[in-house]
Amino acid sequence: xxxxxxxxxxxxxxxxxxxxxxxxxxxxxxxxxxxxxxxxxxxxxxxxxxxxxxxxxxxxxxxxxxxxxxxxxxxxxxxxxxxxxxxxxxxxxxxxxxxxxxxxxxxxxxxxxxxxxxxxxxxxxxxxxxxxxxxxxxxxxxxxxxxxxxxxxxxxxxxxxxxxxxxxxxxxxxxxxxxxxxxxxxxxxxxxxxxxxxxxxxxxxxxxxxxxxxxxxxxxxxxxxxxxxxxxxxxxxxxxxxxxxxxxxxxxxxxxxxxxxxxxxxxxxxxxxxxxxxxxxxxxxxxxxxxxxxxxxxxxxxxxxxxxxxxxxxxxxxxx
Amino acid sequence: xxxxxxxxxxxxxxxxxxxxxxxxxxxxxxxxxxxxxxxxxxxxxxxxxxxxxxxxxxxxxxxxxxxxxxxxxxxxxxxxxxxxxxxxxxxxxxxxxxxxxxxxxxxxxxxxxxxxxxxxxxxxxxxxxxxxxxxxxxxxxxxxxxxxxxxxxxxxxxxxxxxxxxxxxxxxxxxxxxxxxxxxxxxxxxxxxxxxxxxxxxxxxxxxxxxxxxxxxxxxxxxxxxxxxxxxxxxxxxxxxxxxxxxxxxxxxxxxxxxxxx
Ligand SMILES: Cc1cc2nc3c(=O)[nH]c(=O)nc-3n(C[C@H](O)[C@H](O)[C@H](O)COP(=O)(O)OP(=O)(O)OC[C@H]3O[C@@H](n4cnc5c(N)ncnc54)[C@H](O)[C@@H]3O)c2cc1C
Numbered sequence: 001x002x003x004x005x006x007x008x009x010x011x012x013x014x015x016x017x018x019x020x021x022x023x024x025x026x027x028x029x030x031x032x033x034x035x036x037x038x039x040x041x042x043x044x045x046x047x048x049x050x051x052x053x054x055x056x057x058x059x060x061x062x063x064x065x066x067x068x069x070x071x072x073x074x075x076x077x078x079x080x081x082x083x084x085x086x087x088x089x090x091x092x093x094x095x096x097x098x099x100x101x102x103x104x105x106x107x108x109x110x111x112x113x114x115x116x117x118x119x120x121x122x123x124x125x126x127x128x129x130x131x132x133x134x135x136x137x138x139x140x141x142x143x144x145x146x147x148x149x150x151x152x153x154x155x156x157x158x159x160x161x162x163x164x165x166x167x168x169x170x171x172x173x174x175x176x177x178x179x180x181x182x183x184x185x186x187x188x189x190x191x192x193x194x195x196x197x198x199x200x201x202x203x204x205x206x207x208x209x210x211x212x213x214x215x216x217x218x219x220x221x222x223x224x225x226x227x228x229x230x231x232x233x234x235x236x237x238x239x240x241x242x243x244x245x246x247x248x249x250x251x252x253x254x255x256x257x258x259x260x261x262x263x264x265x266x267x268x269x270x271x272x273x274x275x276x277x278x279x280x281x282x283x284x285x286x287x288x289x290x291x292x293x294x295x296x297x298x299x300x301x302x303x304x305x306x307x308x309x310x311x312x313x314x315x316x317x318x319x320x
Numbered sequence: 321x322x323x324x325x326x327x328x329x330x331x332x333x334x335x336x337x338x339x340x341x342x343x344x345x346x347x348x349x350x351x352x353x354x355x356x357x358x359x360x361x362x363x364x365x366x367x368x369x370x371x372x373x374x375x376x377x378x379x380x381x382x383x384x385x386x387x388x389x390x391x392x393x394x395x396x397x398x399x400x401x402x403x404x405x406x407x408x409x410x411x412x413x414x415x416x417x418x419x420x421x422x423x424x425x426x427x428x429x430x431x432x433x434x435x436x437x438x439x440x441x442x443x444x445x446x447x448x449x450x451x452x453x454x455x456x457x458x459x460x461x462x463x464x465x466x467x468x469x470x471x472x473x474x475x476x477x478x479x480x481x482x483x484x485x486x487x488x489x490x491x492x493x494x495x496x497x498x499x500x501x502x503x504x505x506x507x508x509x510x511x512x513x514x515x516x517x518x519x520x521x522x523x524x525x526x527x528x529x530x531x532x533x534x535x536x537x538x539x540x541x542x543x544x545x546x547x548x549x550x551x552x553x554x555x556x557x558x559x560x561x562x563x564x565x566x567x568x569x570x571x572x573x574x575x576x577x578x579x580x581x582x
Contacts, residue, residue, distance in 0.1 A: 011485060068481075068490060069453065069463060093484055094449070094466055101450035102457040105419060110544025113448045126548070132339045132445075137551050144544045180462030181492040184478075188486045196484075202581065226581065244468075244482060244503055250335075250444065251359065251502045259581050269335050280579060281556075282572065288563075295556055298575045302564025310569025318573065318582050 002030035002086035003055075005079055007072075007099065008048065009091055013040025015047045017199045018091035018153040023051045025118045025156050029125050030086050032163075033057065035079045035170065037072055038064035042167060049165020051158065057082070057170040068181040069095060073102045075172045080107055082170065085146060087125050089118075092150040100150045109145025116155045116256070116277065125149065133250070133269050134276035153198040154256040189245060197229045197246055202259045203278070205231035205248055206241075207271075209264020209285065209304055213241040218308050219263060225315040231255065231275075233265045249274035263304045267292025284308060322377040323472070323494075325367045326434045328425055328455070329360040329382050329397055331390035332445040339445070345547040346415045346540060347445055349387065356393035359440035361400070361507035366500045367438050368401045368508070370472050379403050381432055385413065385424045391523065398518035399510035406432055410527040415540025418446070422454035424538060427531040429459065436477065439499040441466055452499035462492035468503035 004026040009016045019034075026032035034053040036044040041058040048056050057079050063071040076099060080088065090100040092114050104111035115127035121141075127149050129138050142148070197203065204226065206219040216230070223230045232242035234249055248255055250270040260278035265271060267283070267290055275281070276295065283292040288301045300307050333339050333352040342348040364382065371378035382397040384390045385408040394405040408428050416424070429437055437459070442449035456463030464470075467479035467490070477496050481488045482503070510518070528535060536542055562571055576582050 068465075068488075073457075095483065097448065097450055098453035098463070098465065101418070101448075101453045104544075105422070105454055105457050110417070110419065111450065112545055113450060130553070131550075133335065135339070135553055136341065137553050138345075138547050139549045140545050140547045142544060143546050177457075177460060177462070181464050181490055181496075183488045184491050185489045186486045187488075189484075198484075245484070250447070251441065259576070259579075276553075280581075281559075282575070284568075284572070288561075293559075293561055296561070297556075297559040297579075298572065299559060299561040300564050300568040300572050301561060302568045306566075307564055307568040307572065310567075311572050312569075314570050314573035315576070315582055318577060 003033045003083050004030040005076070005083060005085040005088045006032050006034045006053070007076060007088070007090040007096070008034050008036040008044055009093065009096065010036060010040065010044050013043025015044050017158060020047070020051045020158040021153065021156045022089045022091060022151060023048070023053060024159045025151060026089055027052050027161060028118065029120045033083055033085065035076060037075050045165055045167045050160060050162055052161035052163050053165050054163045056165055056167045058167060059170040059172050061172070063174055063178055066183055067179050068183060069098050069102070070178045070180060071174055072099050073106070074175050074178055075170060076103050077106055078172045079170055080146065087147040087149060090148070090150045092152045097150050100148050104145070104148040107145055109148050110142035111148045112140050112142060113150045115149050115151045118149065118151065130277055133273035152254060152256065194223065195227070195229045197231055197253050198255055200229035200255070201257055202226045202228035203231050203248070203255050203257045204228045204261045204263070205233065205265060206236055206263050207233035207265030208235035208239070210236060210241065216242055218305070222261070222308050222312045225312050225319070233271050262292055263308055265292055266290045267295060322379065323374060323436065324434050325370065325378060325380045325436045325438060326429050326432055327363050327367045327380060327382045327397065327402065328437065328439045328451070329364065329384050329393050330357045330443045331355070331384060331386045331393035332357045332443055335444050341550045344415065344540060345550050354389055354392065356396040357440060357444045359442055359444055359502060362500050362502055362504050363438045363440045364397045364400050364402060365507040366470055366504055369505070374472070381406060383425065383428055383432065384408070385421055385428070394523055395518055396510065398521045399515040400508055401514060404521055405523040406526060407523055408526045408531070412528055412535040412539050415543060416538045417543040417545055418448050418450055418454065419544050420538040420542065422451055422458055424531065424533060425451070426455055426458035427533055428526060429455070431531060435494045436472065437497040439497070441499050441501045452497055456497040459495070459497065462496040464490050464492050464496050465499040466501055467498060468501045470498060470500055470504065
């Protein structure tokens with residue numbers, strides 16, 4: 001069976017969930033060969049093998065942490081040359097898309113970004129994408145070279161599929177461009193203890209209607225009662241009430257959780273672009289005409305300062 | 321010293337309009353009003369701020385690849401304060417994908433001459449967000465992308481990139497390709513004076529032969545990817561909407577329980 005390269009996003013050896021989702025999709029097309037780079041790369045092997053990686057190519061060098069993007073492109077290109085894969089899958093983070101794009105150009109291939117599903121076909125993998133603020137669904141194929149495809153988080157289930165998972169060292173020679181952009185300092189994001197926004201099964205978001213940074217505590221309590229991630233509209237972010245890392249929408253994160261709860265958010269097209277593919281959508285808004293109500297499975301027309309605390313209490317009571 | 325900045329801009333269909341696909345599965349650009357992609361306004365803005373804060377002789381050129389109407393996007397950027405514009409237009413370009421577009425932009429940037437390229441973080445229509453990285457790869461210069469803060473001094477560009485897991489400070493020597501996010505600073509509105517001045521600013525037109533690009537390197541037929549189908553997403557079935565009469569939170573909890581979320 002053909003091999004499929006999967007670029008593994010990990011933090012110090014802890015594999016991020018989207019990488020495991022990629023393994024699920026890769027198995028539809030062929031035998032997954034994982035590529036893990038940087039500090040802790042070899043520590044990813046156990047988890048990757050459990051989820052279907054037949055082989056894990058690893059390489060560690062200081063360059064991966066000290067310079068932007070290009071060292072990883074060099075490594076992935078080396079892996080492509082070593083494996084001759086049927087496709088290369090990368091998760092659709094900002095960095096993932098940049099790595100994938102540069103790789104595609106180097107190996108003379110086409111690239112598809114932000115796939116939400118992937119199926120095998122006689123003519124190679126077919127990617128489903130959601131476009132124009134998720135108002136259209138398209139299917140596409142790469143027609144030249146080895147298909148390079150980036151996939152959005154939450155596009156597939158994580159599945160156990162034990163495989164050999166043999167660890168092999170990858171030989172990487174860095175290009176002249178590798179050291180072009182130096183990362184002079186890095187401030188890790190403080191952990192909130194909540195799930196990662198793009199990976200969460202439930203997201204609770206607040207907008208301008210929340211009315212102030214201090215009131216986001218209401219949104220956070222509701223989120224915590226459900227084990228959810230917290231999101232925000234751009235209006236709330238621009239007002240300085242919540243960090244930009246949590247913005248949902250066209251210029252923030254795209255989320256596709258099982259449940260999305262929007263409180264005090266009107267539902268502008270740019271916000272919808274980031275959440276419209278959520279399975280179940282719920283909104284709380286005092287304006288019955290708010291466009292968000294066009295999307296909802298359940299909506300409450302009312303004051304979020306009344307509805308949200310009552311909801312949180314009721315959830316806590318039911319969960320006991 | 322002089323500093324030549326090229327800002328890449330895209331003319332896109334208005335996101336608040338009814339965007340759809342043409343019969344050949346390319347983005348329909350005829351039926352919807354177009355405009356300068358809002359995300360590219362941030363790139364123009366940063367170029368102008370760099371120019372204003374510099375003692376060097378800075379020249380800001382805006383560059384677009386697109387149909388005749390794309391001149392509107394250039395005019396807007398010129399009226400914000402850019403010095404001159406380049407419009408690459410050729411009928412063979414119809415349907416060109418990101419890989420092909422990056423080729424055309426890179427050739428035009430090289431022909432124009434540059435020290436710094438500034439792009440927006442993504443377009444508001446295709447929104448792949450890969451063109452800046454592709455330009456850096458093609459031009460063989462550092463990629464300093466997705467910056468929410470940017471500065472240029474003594475031939476060095478610095479900036480802050482807020483990533484998923486960390487915020488990073490980046491640094492590279494010019495020439496370089498930069499992209500800026502919508503967090504980089506509100507874009508200015510063109511003044512009346514700016515709009516009048518823009519009418520007199522030079523707009524150079526190039527076609528593929530000016531850039532030594534063959535027709536078989538671009539266009540829909542030669543794209544590296546093929547859209548096989550495009551279907552309008554079925555409208556979501558109308559949900560239940562209740563008015564809060566004091567029990568709204570409890571009713572919502574009941575719904576969530578019925579859907580097994582609690
Ligand atoms: C290029 C571009 C990119 C953009 N990217 C994004 C993006 O990534 N994400 C994003 O979100 N936006 C984005 N926007 C902005 C977007 O157009 C909207 O301005 C924004 O989403 C509005 O946020 P909001 O819904 O919180 O605020 P508003 O539109 O002001 O809505 C607030 C809502 O809260 C309700 N409300 C007020 N008080 C209460 C209360 N007490 N109880 C209940 N409801 C209440 C109001 O009825 C109203 O519906 C972008 C815009 C542009 C031009």
